Amino acid sequence: MNCEVCQLKELEVEHFEIREVLRCILHTIVFHRALGLVRPKDVDLELFEITYVQCGDVELEKKIDERIDHFISWVEKHPNKKSQICLSFYEVKSKQPSWFTNKTERLYWEQWYVNLNVTQHPKHHSSKSHHAKVVVDPGESATEDRSSRRAMVEASLREVLFQIIKFVNEKKDHVPPISDGVIYFPYEITIPSSSDSAFGMDMIKRMLHSGHPTMLS
Amino acid sequence: MEMDRESGKLEQIVSQFRSKILHVVLDSRVPSLHRHQQQDSLSLSRVRKTDKWFNLVLGDRPPALENLNFSLRNLLDPMVIDIILVRHASYSSSVDNLYAPSAAAAGPSTETVIERWVVQYDCPRVFATPSGAEAAVSYKKIYKKCIVLLRSLYTQMRLLPAYRIFRQLSSLNQTYNFDIVYKVSSFSHPFSREEEDGMKEYNFAPVEALPGCLCVSVIYHATLSDFNLEPLVSLPPKIITDYVGSPTTDPMRSFPSSERGAHATSFPFRGLRPPSSAPFQRPHSWSSGFHRGIPPTKTQSLAGSPPVYRTSPKPYDITPPPTDLYGNRIQNHRVSTLQQATAYDEYKLSPPFSPSASPSTPTYLSGANPLLTRHCSETAPVTIPLPPTGRSNRYLSPNSSDPSRHSLPPLSPRSSKHDTSSQESPSGIRSYRKIEALRAGESPSGLSNLYSAPKVVRDSKDDSGRFSGLLSSSGSPRIGFSRSSSRLSFQDDMDDCEFSCPFDVDDVDVSDSSSQNTENKRASEFTAQSNLIGKKSQDAAVGILVHMLRTAPPLRQDSSCYSTRSLRTEYEGGVGIASGFFMPRKTADALEELNSYREMKDLLLSKSGTQVVRKEGMK
Numbered sequence: 001m002n003c004e005v006c007q008l009k010e011l012e013v014e015h016f017e018i019r020e021v022l023r024c025i026l027h028t029i030v031f032h033r034a035l036g037l038v039r040p041k042d043v044d045l046e047l048f049e050i051t052y053v054q055c056g057d058v059e060l061e062k063k064i065d066e067r068i069d070h071f072i073s074w075v076e077k078h079p080n081k082k083s084q085i086c087l088s089f090y091e092v093k094s095k096q097p098s099w100f101t102n103k104t105e106r107l108y109w110e111q112w113y114v115n116l117n118v119t120q121h122p123k124h125h126s127s128k129s130h131h132a133k134v135v136v137d138p139g140e141s142a143t144e145d146r147s148s149r150r151a152m153v154e155a156s157l158r159e160v161l162f163q164i165i166k167f168v169n170e171k172k173d174h175v176p177p178i179s180d181g182v183i184y185f186p187y188e189i190t191i192p193s194s195s196d197s198a199f200g201m202d203m204i205k206r207m208l209h210s211g212h213p214t215m216l217s
Numbered sequence: 218m219e220m221d222r223e224s225g226k227l228e229q230i231v232s233q234f235r236s237k238i239l240h241v242v243l244d245s246r247v248p249s250l251h252r253h254q255q256q257d258s259l260s261l262s263r264v265r266k267t268d269k270w271f272n273l274v275l276g277d278r279p280p281a282l283e284n285l286n287f288s289l290r291n292l293l294d295p296m297v298i299d300i301i302l303v304r305h306a307s308y309s310s311s312v313d314n315l316y317a318p319s320a321a322a323a324g325p326s327t328e329t330v331i332e333r334w335v336v337q338y339d340c341p342r343v344f345a346t347p348s349g350a351e352a353a354v355s356y357k358k359i360y361k362k363c364i365v366l367l368r369s370l371y372t373q374m375r376l377l378p379a380y381r382i383f384r385q386l387s388s389l390n391q392t393y394n395f396d397i398v399y400k401v402s403s404f405s406h407p408f409s410r411e412e413e414d415g416m417k418e419y420n421f422a423p424v425e426a427l428p429g430c431l432c433v434s435v436i437y438h439a440t441l442s443d444f445n446l447e448p449l450v451s452l453p454p455k456i457i458t459d460y461v462g463s464p465t466t467d468p469m470r471s472f473p474s475s476e477r478g479a480h481a482t483s484f485p486f487r488g489l490r491p492p493s494s495a496p497f498q499r500p501h502s503w504s505s506g507f508h509r510g511i512p513p514t515k516t517q518s519l520a521g522s523p524p525v526y527r528t529s530p531k532p533y534d535i536t537p538p539p540t541d542l543y544g545n546r547i548q549n550h551r552v553s554t555l556q557q558a559t560a561y562d563e564y565k566l567s568p569p570f571s572p573s574a575s576p577s578t579p580t581y582l583s584g585a586n587p588l589l590t591r592h593c594s595e596t597a598p599v600t601i602p603l604p605p606t607g608r609s610n611r612y613l614s615p616n617s618s619d620p621s622r623h624s625l626p627p628l629s630p631r632s633s634k635h636d637t638s639s640q641e642s643p644s645g646i647r648s649y650r651k652i653e654a655l656r657a658g659e660s661p662s663g664l665s666n667l668y669s670a671p672k673v674v675r676d677s678k679d680d681s682g683r684f685s686g687l688l689s690s691s692g693s694p695r696i697g698f699s700r701s702s703s704r705l706s707f708q709d710d711m712d713d714c715e716f717s718c719p720f721d722v723d724d725v726d727v728s729d730s731s732s733q734n735t736e737n738k739r740a741s742e743f744t745a746q747s748n749l750i751g752k753k754s755q756d757a758a759v760g761i762l763v764h765m766l767r768t769a770p771p772l773r774q775d776s777s778c779y780s781t782r783s784l785r786t787e788y789e790g791g792v793g794i795a796s797g798f799f800m801p802r803k804t805a806d807a808l809e810e811l812n813s814y815r816e817m818k819d820l821l822l823s824k825s826g827t828q829v830v831r832k833e834g835m836k
Contacts, residue, residue, distance in 0.1 A: 032368045035361065037264070039274040040371060051375040051384075161376055165369045169422035172362045178272075 003108050004174050006167045008160050010082070010115040013153060018075065018118060020045050021157060022068045022085065024052045026189070028161055029087055029112050030064070031055055032168040033175075036183035048154040052161070057183055067189040074192055075118050086190040087112040091176050106188075109174055112164075226356055227426060231292050231338050233270045234363050234431060238336050238370065239282060239298060239401065240267075240275050245374040246300045246332070247399050248386040250279045271364045273371065292338050294403040300332035300379060303396045304444060328398075329444070330412070331379050332437045333405060340429030355427060362424040363431065370421065370433065378441050385446075395446050408436070415439055771803045 013021050024045060031040070034055040041056040054061065071085060090106040176185065243250050268274040304327045374380060379397075386397060408416065417439045423430040458465060 028372060031372065032365060035272060035364050035368075037269065037272040037274065042375065049381070051380065053372050053375065158376060161372070165373055165376075168365055169369050172365050172422070172424075175361065175365065177357065178361060178364075 002174055003111060004167075004171050005111045005113070006164075007113045008115060008163055009156065010117055011153065011156050011160065012117045012119055015072075015075065015118060015120060017047055017153065018072055018116065019068055020047050021116070021153075022071065022114065023064065024050065024157065025114050025160060025164070026064050026068075026085075026087055027054045027061075028052050028164055030060060030184055030187065032164065033089055033110070033187070034060075034184035035175075035178045036181070038183060047150070048157060050154065050157060050161070055184060060184065064189065067191060071191040078192075079120055080118070082115070082117045083192050085114040085116070085192075086188075087114065088188045088190065089185045090188065092186060106186075109176060227359075228292060230356065230359060230363065231426065231431065233267075234367075235292070235296050235336050235338075236267075236278070236282065237271050237273065237275075237367055238334070238433065239296065240278055241273075241367065241371055241374060242298050242300070242334050243279065243282065243399060244275060245371075246379060246383050247397055248383060250281070251383075251387055271360070271367050273364070273367055291403070293340060295335055295337040295405075297402050297405040298332075298334040298336075299330050299400040299402075299405070300334075301398045301400060302329045302331045302379075302382070302441070302444060302446075303327070303398055304329070304446070305394050305396070329438075330408070331441065332377065332435060333408075335405070335432075335434050335436075337432050338426065338429050339423075339432055359424060359426045363426075366421055366424055366431075366433065373419070373435075377435075377437050378439065379437065382441060382446060393446060395444070415443075766804050766808060769804050772806075 008025070011021060023043075027043070031038070031053050034057070038055045038057070041054040042051050043054055044051050067085075071083070075081075075083060088108050089110040090108045092104050093107050094104050245251070264274055265277065267278055268276070306325045306327065382395070383397060385391070386393060386395075415438055416436050418434065418436045421433040423432045
């Protein structure tokens with residue numbers, strides 16, 4: 001089985017936008033891969049005029065939020081850096097245990113790379129109240145810049161969502177069969193770790209498990 | 218047999234797939250169908266048989282859907298779902314719809330197809346159906362792919378422009394000049410070239426469902442901003458019958474406090490409604506020219522009971538320290554500040570809140586100043602009865618643009634003479650004269666004149682006490698004091714005492730009108746003016762004032778530098794009334810000041826030898 005990889009368009013976001021943007025993207029992807037019985041839940045973004053859909057599974061929502069929190073912590077330690085979050089779907093296969101491998105292995109059949117460029121403008125601080133205070137002082141030009149920037153981020157986010165829809169529609173053959181009682185396929189969210197080398201190790205580990213070279217489009 | 222069973226399965230998948238798509242589309246576009254589902258709370262919790270199809274729980278299918286499924290039972294025919302925007306024509310403006318709400322629906326409406334969904338099972342005439350295990354695997358794959366397609370369709374429904382207006386229509390708080398309806402058919406009229414302009418097409422990847430394939434596509438308007446979709450004003454028109462000046466309005470009526478829970482201890486705002494849910498504030502009859510530029514919301518809250526400013530969370534209701542407060546006020550509410558200055562000039566010589574002063578601005582302006590608000594919140598509402606008509610006529614300025622407005626009385630002949638020698642007179646008198654001159658030329662555009670008045674006052678060397686403070690109200694915190702009820706009542710009291718206005722004099726009733734002595738002039742000014750002001754109903758007004766002062770709750774502690782002692786001292790120096798920064802004071806302080814003025818007056822009169830009739834009520 002091939003592992004389909006989708007590199008999503010890079011989004012330039014500010015620190016306070018990370019949570020909403022990641023929630024929107026990750027939940028949209030999972031909703032398309034939650035092929036069990038779901039009651040869709042519409043969620044309106046607060047910062048943008050976009051409505052995305054969640055599966056309605058509480059555990060899933062909790063886990064995604066947890067990973068987003070870890071990512072935000074990482075971003076705070078590594079400011080002004082391009083970062084990538086990887087959402088992978090895998091199948092669990094049992095195999096013969098050996099010295100170097102476990103009893104089960106993960107066969108990754110799909111990987112989504114969410115590319116973010118978290119910026120921190122010199123005029124704007126991370127805290128919202130300070131940002132609002134700064135906006136008032138410079139006058140209308142700062143407000144206009146802010147609103148135009150916000151519109152750009154919204155348009156980019158909308159493009160990413162359409163990219164997800166296009167990808168899931170075009171590639172369906174690699175999706176494993178649906179198991180009874182399972183709402184969504186096993187997944188894994190990988191965030192950059194404290195060091196780049198560790199992140200690279202995660203990639204190598206995944207390659208070993210999947211048995212296929214990671215194909216980056 | 219087996220082939221029939223297999224083809225039956227395929228037919229079932231295709232049929233249910235079409236029904237599911239129809240359900241998703243209508244539930245996300247037609248508010249009436251969406252509300253129908255949401256009203257049934259049970260439908261949201263349980264899972265129906267139809268929900269299990271394609272593992273997507275959508276709730277009850279609307280009855281219309283079942284009928285549509287029946288009419289489109291030929292699976293080989295395409296299912297075309299048109300989402301139609303119906304715009305109601307308004308002949309003039311949306312305001313007219315208030316008077317004839319049904320006119321929006323009754324008038325000609327424009328229908329535009331904003332989305333067209335086409336679901337089709339493309340199947341060749343001649344085909345070979347799979348059989349056995351191969352078929353089962355095939356149907357599972359088909360089913361899985363249909364699930365994925367439905368997921369992406371559900372997501373895309375929320376990303377297209379029509380979803381926004383669907384959400385607007387679904388909200389129960391607002392009505393709009395448009396509606397969304399749908400049409401389902403097995404054929405579609407092609408779009409004209411004009412209609413195709415601005416439309417985009419998106420084709421979902423077809424799902425192989427051998428022998429054919431399921432195809433879903435959508436043509437939609439990329440933007441709906443050209444359609445002028447706007448909400449309708451939902452409030453019915455209100456005819457306000459009780460306004461200040463209305464013959465039916467009880468002059469002594471005090472209006473209820475604001476809905477925001479402010480105290481009722483404020484000036485009685487005659488003719489004003491308390492701040493309500495009404496979003497608009499009509500310009501008041503007394504507001505000729507002075508309230509322009511003030512946004513309705515601010516006007517409304519300004520006209521509300523002053524304590525609102527202390528409790529309301531609105532930015533302009535915040536009560537920072539006085540200096541900052543006034544600084545802000547000056548910057549943001551310059552017009553309203555000037556109105557206060559104007560209003561005080563009117564108050565000076567006329568009893569505030571008198572019904573004859575129907576267009577008087579006090580009720581409006583008193584709410585405009587938060588500091589005043591603070592003052593007002595400390596005092597009981599005070600009303601001064603309507604004086605006899607003859608007296609009120611005295612307060613009409615012949616030059617006022619609004620003849621029913623109160624204004625300072627016309628200058629006496631002596632006053633006019635004194636204008637030329639005003640520089641020698643006490644500054645307070647000078648200031649008053651200048652203000653009077655400005656008021657003489659008052660008009661709706663007299664705002665600018667008034668605005669310059671404080672500057673004139675400040676330039677005076679001998680700025681005298683409270684009145685000069687009043688006159689410089691546009692830029693100083695002194696505005697506040699003028700709005701305090703006790704202060705105003707004291708002013709009236711002073712007015713009625715004949716020497717209440719030390720800045721002007723009317724020689725009509727002054728026996729020493731022939732005196733050219735400066736001191737005599739001053740005394741006569743005091744006397745004449747007071748005579749002019751309170752000639753006819755002084756007794757009655759004074760009596761009421763005294764009663765009011767005695768029964769009024771205490772004001773705040775006065776921290777101003779103004780005091781009777783300084784008053785006397787400066788007066789003895791011949792300078793005039795001491796200047797001071799007016800802060801709210803207790804009634805006792807006001808009485809004390811009154812007494813000090815009385816003494817001053819007596820002193821002047823005794824010096825000039827003029828006998829003034831003192832009112833017994835002032836004692």
